[in-house]
Amino acid sequence: MMRLARMAFLLASTLTIASTMAAEEAQSVEDISKQINSLQTQYENFSGNIAQLEQQKQKLEDQLANLRKRNDELENARQAALDEMNKRYQLLVEDPTIDIVSAQNAYKEAVMAHQQNKENIKTQVNLLEAKNKELQQARVSKHSLINEIEVLKEQRNLARVERIQQQFNQKGTIEVSQSIVCDREETLSQCETRGKLLAKQKASKQYLSQLFDQLSESELARTNREKASPNVQILGSQVVSNGFSGQGNYGVKLSVELRGQLQETQACTLLDVDLRYCVVEAKKDEGSADGETAASIDPSVMHKLTVRSNVYDDEVLIDGVSYGSTPLEVMLPAGEHEVDVVKFGYSGYNNTIILKDANVIRVELEKAAYSFTKGEKIQDVLYRDVRGPELVVVPAGRFKMGDLSGNGLPNERPAQTKEIEQSFGISETEITVASFRNFVEDTAYVTDAEKSGTCAVLSEGKPIFNANINWREPGFQQKPESPVVCVSYNDAKAYVDWLSQKSGAKYRLPTEAEWEYAARAGTETDYWWGQNVGVDKANCRACGTPWSNVSSAPVASFKRNPWGLFDTVGNVWEWARNEADGTSSVRGGAWNFAPSLARVSTRMELPSDFASNYIGFRVIREQ
Incomplete structure (x- = not known):
């Protein structure tokens, strides 16, 4: 069987995962897609191949059954020839003229036919055993091939993330022209500064649009653009030409150097893939709704967490540790905590919070379609x-x-x-x-x-x-x-x-x-x-x-x-x-x-x- 493509993940020993292409040269998205298509074709062919092998196995089993049936017939023929030969020998004692050669030859032929059939059975058993192994190998190869296809899909997503980052996080220069009418209250210098600022904003917007246009997965990225909110950084600018008109208008042409800025988490959002493909950056970027990260919170500060629910005799687990049932008030260090509220017979509650002040969690557990006592x-x-x-x-x-x-x-x-x-x-x-x-x-x-x-x-x-x-x-x-x-x-x-x-x-x-x-x-x-x-x-x-x-x-x-x-x-x-x-x-x-x-x-x-x-x-x- 063709050697299947290999996918390598380097896993971190900590709770985070650093998924990367392994030591080999990174493959492109297109190359990986070709491998997937090739393996997918092989997988689709497997059903036909296995069906063919099963037919061949059945044919061998039928042939073996016929040989064994034939063996019984030949054994009966051998026994009959032996009986005939023994009968001739007994007659020979009384009549020396009796011909026993034909009986001897018949018995010899019956023995040889029986022995040959036994050899054929042994050969057929070996063929059937080999076909069974071939069929078993084909079956296990089929499900291992599914795994290889899915692993390659994982690798392709990693490659897609890397590609969109490379395509987005690149430098470029763009020329823009901007004209404005100077306000009566502002000086010429202020008008000039405002004109250049507006030019830079226009350049940023145009460059961001160009970056999206040039992406390999531009259509998908644009669909998810608002969810990710990538931006660009202005590295520098140079005035190509500028000047004031007699009517108090200011015009400027700027050459602006920019660079796209797309974090890994934003890459996953644009491509609509699981954040685990960007998990290294996700851990760094993860924070509260207002952008404050767990790392920026002082864990030496303790805050009160109150947990209430609509049921009694439930169980509250915080960071995997049981704190008893609700209502619960507990002092916890500032930072990230995972809260679970469970009760048999009810749907569970699970949430990760960033504790940076006193907090109250109100949990509504819904009764499931069954009921039995806790811990049954x-x-x-x-x-x-x-x-x-x-x-x-x-x-x-x-x-x-x-x-x-x-x-x-x-x-x-x-x-x-x-x-x-x-x-x-x-x-x-x-x-x-x-x-x-x-x-x-x-x-x-x-x-x-x-x-x-x-x-x-x-x-x-x-x-x-x-x-x-x-x-x-x-x-x-x-x-x-x-x-x-x-x-x-x-x-x-x-x-x-x-x-x-x-x-x-x-x-x-x-x-x-x-x-x-x-x-x-x-x-x-x-x-x-x-x-x-x-x-x-x-x-x-x-x-x-x-x-x-x-x-x-x-x-x-x-x-x-x-x-x-x-x-x-x-x-x-x-x-x-x-x-x-x-x-x-x-x-x-x-x-x-x-x-x-x-x-x-x-x-x-x-x-x-x-x-x-x-x-x-x-x-x-x-x-």
């Missing part, structure tokens, strides 16, 4: 002191499933309204290494990847099966609370069957509808917190975390969604099943996949015996 969870005892995964209750309800924003892949469409008729418990995290180890130690279970040496890893965008990689050693360091990976759908199903047998309750893997319903948690955006992935909110490629494009993160390293689930965005893909046809798929994105593939509606179909170090699972318990 389910956890079964399996045996001795071993417990099953912690689950949270998800209510029955109706939701819109699929691509609701227009950013999705074809297999996410059309969006449909789905009904979840029964509430269920779902594991609040992905199943961990520790939990899976309990299962293996109790049952001596061996995973598909351990048996066949086929846990896939992505290396420079290419899927590679590594016989030394499995759930115990996935190719990166993991902890007991890390999500288990290198497990196939078959392995995950064996685990839930074990949970059912040990607990006496009904455990299973989620359907795609159940998974998306729980992951959306009542939202209709690409991610449960909004339309953009942001920075340091989930573990995916170029998402600004210490684990991004390195490894999975320990479960629950990021915030819960409004229904109490961790890591429904990124970390590891999670197995689910399609109710319509029973096929297996993965949902949610992963640590080494592009953020655009971590959207709540993204789905990728994979065979049930496929395993990789970026796929895990969570479980459902029926009520």
